[in-house]
Amino acid sequence: MNIFEVLWELEEYRDEMKAISKENVFERFINLVMNDTTYCVDEGLNGLIKGQELQKKKSQGQPLSEEEEKNLEMFENSSTYYLQHGPRILFYQKVYFISIFFYRHIFLSDLKKHLERD
Numbered sequence: 001m002n003i004f005e006v007l008w009e010l011e012e013y014r015d016e017m018k019a020i021s022k023e024n025v026f027e028r029f030i031n032l033v034m035n036d037t038t039y040c041v042d043e044g045l046n047g048l049i050k051g052q053e054l055q056k057k058k059s060q061g062q063p064l065s066e067e068e069e070k071n072l073e074m075f076e077n078s079s080t081y082y083l084q085h086g087p088r089i090l091f092y093q094k095v096y097f098i099s100i101f102f103y104r105h106i107f108l109s110d111l112k113k114h115l116e117r118d
Contacts, residue, residue, distance in 0.1 A: 007098065033089075033094075036086075036089045037086050037087075037089060040082045040083070040085055040086030040089060041082070041083070041086050043078065043079075043082040044078075044079045044080075044081075044082035044083035044086065045079075045083075047074075047075040047076070047078045047079030047082065048075070048079045048083075050071070050075045051072055051075035051076050051079060054068055054071065054072040054075070055072065058072075
């Protein structure tokens with residue numbers, strides 16, 4: 001069970017997500033998440049394609065220039081980075097969004113209740 005499944009069981013969370021989903025901030029958040037993830041996947045796949053082209057050239061016995069050798073290494077490293085970090089970016093953006101919810105609606109409301117009692 002992931003954190004969204006646990007949170008979704010809380011009525012307060014469901015209500016807040018429904019309210020937020022009607023605001024521009026929610027749409028912007030989802031858009032940013034999708035853009036970041038798409039960028040990482042796109043860069044990763046493009047690097048794999050370019051690296052594969054250079055690998056093919058090399059395996060056919062054609063020598064690679066010094067620049068092509070550097071590019072091959074760069075494509076391999078950047079592809080690995082982007083394809084590993086795309087899902088992490090998505091995960092951390094979800095965590096950030098959830099933490100904002102908890103801060104705004106649980107911590108602040110508890111603090112307000114505590115201050116009202118004093």
